[in-house]
Amino acid sequence: MSATLTFDSCVQRLHAQLDRLPDHRRGTNTIYAIKDAALGAFAVFFTQSPSFLAHQRRMQDTTGRSNAQTLFGIGQTPTDPHIRNLLDPIAPTELFPVFPQLFAQLEQAGAFAAYRDLHNTFLLPLDGTQYCSSQQIHCPQCSTRTLPNGAMQYSHTVVTPMVVKPGLPHTVPLEPVCIEPQDGATKQDCEQTAAKRWITQYGEHYAAYGVTLLGDDLYCHQPLCELALDHHLHFIFVCKPDSHVHLYEWLAFLAAATPLPMLTQRHWNGRFAELWTYRFVNDVPLRAGADPLLVNWCELVITHQESGETLYHNAFVTRFALTTATVVAVVRAGRARWKVENEGNNVLKNRGYHLEHNVGHGQQHLASTLLTLNLLAFLFHTVLHLVDRRYQILRAHLAARQTFFNDVQTLTRYLCFTNWNTS
Numbered sequence: 001m002s003a004t005l006t007f008d009s010c011v012q013r014l015h016a017q018l019d020r021l022p023d024h025r026r027g028t029n030t031i032y033a034i035k036d037a038a039l040g041a042f043a044v045f046f047t048q049s050p051s052f053l054a055h056q057r058r059m060q061d062t063t064g065r066s067n068a069q070t071l072f073g074i075g076q077t078p079t080d081p082h083i084r085n086l087l088d089p090i091a092p093t094e095l096f097p098v099f100p101q102l103f104a105q106l107e108q109a110g111a112f113a114a115y116r117d118l119h120n121t122f123l124l125p126l127d128g129t130q131y132c133s134s135q136q137i138h139c140p141q142c143s144t145r146t147l148p149n150g151a152m153q154y155s156h157t158v159v160t161p162m163v164v165k166p167g168l169p170h171t172v173p174l175e176p177v178c179i180e181p182q183d184g185a186t187k188q189d190c191e192q193t194a195a196k197r198w199i200t201q202y203g204e205h206y207a208a209y210g211v212t213l214l215g216d217d218l219y220c221h222q223p224l225c226e227l228a229l230d231h232h233l234h235f236i237f238v239c240k241p242d243s244h245v246h247l248y249e250w251l252a253f254l255a256a257a258t259p260l261p262m263l264t265q266r267h268w269n270g271r272f273a274e275l276w277t278y279r280f281v282n283d284v285p286l287r288a289g290a291d292p293l294l295v296n297w298c299e300l301v302i303t304h305q306e307s308g309e310t311l312y313h314n315a316f317v318t319r320f321a322l323t324t325a326t327v328v329a330v331v332r333a334g335r336a337r338w339k340v341e342n343e344g345n346n347v348l349k350n351r352g353y354h355l356e357h358n359v360g361h362g363q364q365h366l367a368s369t370l371l372t373l374n375l376l377a378f379l380f381h382t383v384l385h386l387v388d389r390r391y392q393i394l395r396a397h398l399a400a401r402q403t404f405f406n407d408v409q410t411l412t413r414y415l416c417f418t419n420w421n422t423s
Contacts, residue, residue: 005109005387007420010102010380014042015073017098024089032078037086038095041370043072044359045377048352049409053077059416067412071420080360088362092372096175099376100205102383103163103174107209111386115165115172118212118333119320121234122163125214125340126198128179128191131355132156132367139363141180143188156180156367159194160375164214164339166332170382171344173375175202178368192218196227203231212236214337217243220317222286222293229319236334239297239317246288247317251297254281263324266305273305278331280322296322300331352401353378 018035044052056068057077068074078086106112117123138144138154145153157179163172177198179189195215203211212234213219220237228235241248254260263278279299285292295317302312316334320326348355353374360366384391398404411417 005105005111005383007380007384007388009105010383011071011073011420013101014039014098014376017095021090021094025086032076032082032086034086034090036074036076037078037083038090038373039072039074040068040078041083041087042373042377043068043074045353045370045374046072046380047408047412048354048377048405049412050359052409052412053080055413059413063416065416067416070416070418071412084360084362084366087360087369088364088366090369091365092176092178092368095369095372095376099173099175099379100202102379103172103206103209106172106383106386109387111383112163114168115163116210117165117336118236118329119210119234121210121212122206123165123214123333123336124161124163124174124206124211125337126159126161126195126219127215127337127340127345128157128159128194129341129345129349129355130155130157131349131371132358132361133356134358134361137358137361139361139367141178141365141368143179143181156371157191158368158371159191159198160340160345161198162340162344164336164343166336166339169343170385171339171347172382173344173379174206176372176375177201178371180368192221192224195219196224199224199227199231199233203228203233207232212333214334214340216337220244220286225286225293225295225317234319236316236318236320236330236337238334238337239315241315244286246292247284247286247295247297250284251281254284261322261324263327265328274311275303275305277301277303278327280327282322286317295319298322298327298331298334300335347401348374348378352405 018038021034021038023034040053044050053068056066060066060077066077068077115122133153133155135151135153142154143157147153158176159179160176161174177194179191179194182189213228215237217238217240220239225235260279260281265276267274267276280297282296283294284297286295296319297315297317299315300312301310303310316331318330320330322330355374360370385395395404398407
């Protein structure tokens, strides 16, 4: 598996994409290549060392070589101001092809076999997260809102699709979609509209692999569900009573006539027994009005067996047929949507990647381009988790990400490695 998918091969793919970056500069002041600026930012995110490039310039001056060159292939190591200036005009979409290329390589290498879940599909939660917020720093790509005190709040938010699997700790990020002003739009962009753009632009490509979208109640509306189906995507979305009044009126009507199909299981959580009660029904209208989309609804209620206290209660809609033989798997898949937040966005924000730290805002695309390079760094680490046995052993001994990054920063500061395999 690792013979064809390595850190070096991933870096080569990144190089191939960066060779295509447009150069918007005019004049002759081109000491640093656009590609080197992008590689420099990526190296900082991969090592999570804000001073990585400064250390490598000193190492280059002292020894004649540096890890910036040997590990990441940087020709001329740029400074932070040069990186910000050179990358500001570069749209993040220029980097996006690396995501599906590595996805395809993981699939071909067999590294994704364990990630296939319900009906042999990949589970793909959609979730929005904010990565930049300020009352002073802003750019034309910012979203805005007026605070109660009258001040203007500027922010950047992104929808981060990631492949997940119940029971597996690693999430695999795909192309993000930024929530930002759109050309010709009169309203502010929003998470649901951004998700529709992602489905329209990338849905059919990933549908060829078999994909089930997951999401909270925000996504559980007919236009988005129909768009997913039009692009050959399955879905399991949270469905709340207060936003789906008509559907729950149907459920009440059906339950009054005859009890809804039910399945109850007993689970021991290590301290006490829980009762997991599933209810489900097929072919109920998602909304009122003409031509409602018919969906299949299911619910899970977890209670303390002795006290009867409700420990968990949630409901989902899908187009997968629901029976006593399938409802458990559907609910289990639907509940996996939380992994994109807890094991994806939360890791990016709080466990080493500093997603919310303002490393550069710019006036064009800098914030979203740096975000994309950070996501690519996260993806590269995930690939290594899946295919590199030595990396797996190392992370098993250095389980805390911050400890791991601290060691990487120290080693690359004082030692120069010929390549990743010798590092």
